[in-house]
Amino acid sequence: MAAEFIIEGLKASIEGKEILKGINLQMKGGEVHAIMGPNGTGKSTLASALMGHPKYEVTEGTATLEGENLLEMAVDERARAGLFLAMQYPSEISGVTNSDFLRSAINSRREEGSEISLIRFIRQMEAKMKELDMNPEFLHRYLNEGFSGGEKKRNEILQMMMLDPKIVILDEIDSGLDIDALKIVAEGVNSMRSEGRGFLVITHYQRLLNYVTPDFVHVMMQGRIVKSGGPELAQRLEADGYEWIKEELGIEDETVGQEA
């Protein structure tokens, strides 16, 4: 069944300051939606609020995946319901190996007694790591500890591939990547595109969208989606920047929640 992901009237704040001021978005499995916008307009807050980061408080709205409101679930339940967020700044966790971590994550989706066998898990993981051009030793490294920016991003994509989510949010996955790494990451994403899976690609730059072609493009300013269109919108933003949208909508300061 194709996943249907509907965000309605989502408002969220951090330390009492409202950042998201009513987000509405509908996605279906197989679609790639891009969220673009200048810095400080609430893009990453949207990603974190959907995943349930403890610092963000959702004050209004719903986000339903296949009819179930994710916002009423704990973070781990959201993940098990099929949401995946590739983070902009993944945590480093000393003492927990990449493989132990991922095996726990996979087994959290399985019944007790039907855990994935070690051999099968290692085989799967090694195959995916090869696709992402990752050194197999990363299996035994502590989670993200001492990884370069690019290695962390690849590790996020690796997790996405292993966990087979229904809705994938990529939060600035392209930041800090050189062009070769960007291509590898994009190939990884493209290999996961399927009828049953939707992607929400948050990015500051058009660059990534050259490799992962979106079906829909949304522009965020002041904590709202202010403009939506097809892939041609991303092209125009690349060519002309954001100023024309601000003029069109009469926006002076596009940012939200930032101190003057």
Place this chain on the structure above:
Amino acid sequence: MTTQTILPVDAEHLSELSQRSGEPGWLKESRLKALELAASLTLPRLEKTKLDRWNLNTYGTYKASQAFTALNEAPASIAALIKDQEAGSLIIQRNSEVVYTRLAPELAEQGVIFTDLQTAVKKHGDLVRRYLHKAVQPDEHSIAALHAALWSGGVFLYVPKNVIVSTPIQAVLLTDDAEAVFVPHILIVAEANSSVTYVDNYVSDKTEAGLHNGAVEVFVGAGAKVQFASVHQLGEDTTDVTYRRAVVENDGMIDWIVGEMNYGNTASDTKSVLKGNGSSSNAKVIAVGSGAQKLNYTTQAQHFGRNTPSNMITRAVMRDSATSIINGITKIEKGATRADGQQTEKVLMLSPKARGDANPILLIDEDDVTAGHAASVGQVNPEQVYYLMSRGISKHDAETLVIYGFLAPVVSQIPLEGLRKQLQSLVERKLGQ
């Protein structure tokens, strides 16, 4: 204000005990002198820990224990630790006395001595006398003095020159009679270019208040290597004060692996004296505090020799209302050129009532050295828990991963697989209650 040391025994009684067990005159004199010192010395001064409020007076008296010849006669409380050790080299001390001693014959043939210290002073008096109380000295404080006056049972391990002992030598020290004194002394001498691994376990099985006043002395000869591992899992009723010292000659190596898994108040001090040029020391301490435990762990490295590296790592997890003071002291003496002293102390607190305090101290009297320290005290990082949960892992499992992950970098470096597994299960037991 000075607190008068309460002497658990009088000189006459001590002298009679020594005589009755057939000890040489020099040892009797040494005990009596230490008792005298105890009366005039104060408790050791520990960083931010008030020892005078601890139960440090319930020594009990010397009591004989029934020796046994086969391991299946051993008390159930230590059965798991001595399982399959019939053919190994093992000493078991129960309360005041050693009750079982076995040295693998092939080691005996090579001149290795492994016996209780009370026997050693009679059979190998000159050898023991050369080392006993030379590293932990009775005049340091009242605890060390009382130890020197009262020790009984104990372990003497002697490895001759060039002898490589490949299987670990083990000891189990059990206190299960609160009226019996439990003051074992561990003395290890590794002659030049020898190599040995010693592993011991301290266990209690009683409910009345008691005290373990322990001292460990390790003498590492030139080019020798000693791996010393100790796991303390004494119960809530037992206060544990343990001093461990190693004196390392030229190019010698001491490795300390200490698992502090007690349930009662604990003060321990593990120190390497890097006397010889090129000598080195590596100390790893893993601790879990629970309940209302008061804990004070110190690691020390004192560099005299040139080109002497030392590394000390302590990682402690504190739950409930446990309090831990963790001290690291690197002292580099004048003349110890190209010494390298590194230390790290980290405390992870799992409850708002748990307390941790890390005090790294570098004392350096030489210019041409390198030294470094890192210390941190904190709680489980909510960002890390969020990250793990965002992959579907439950909150409980995520926290567990972070907590075990905190100890794992140290545990994973323990070279003895059995010990590593034992420590892991003790950590799980202490954290999982």
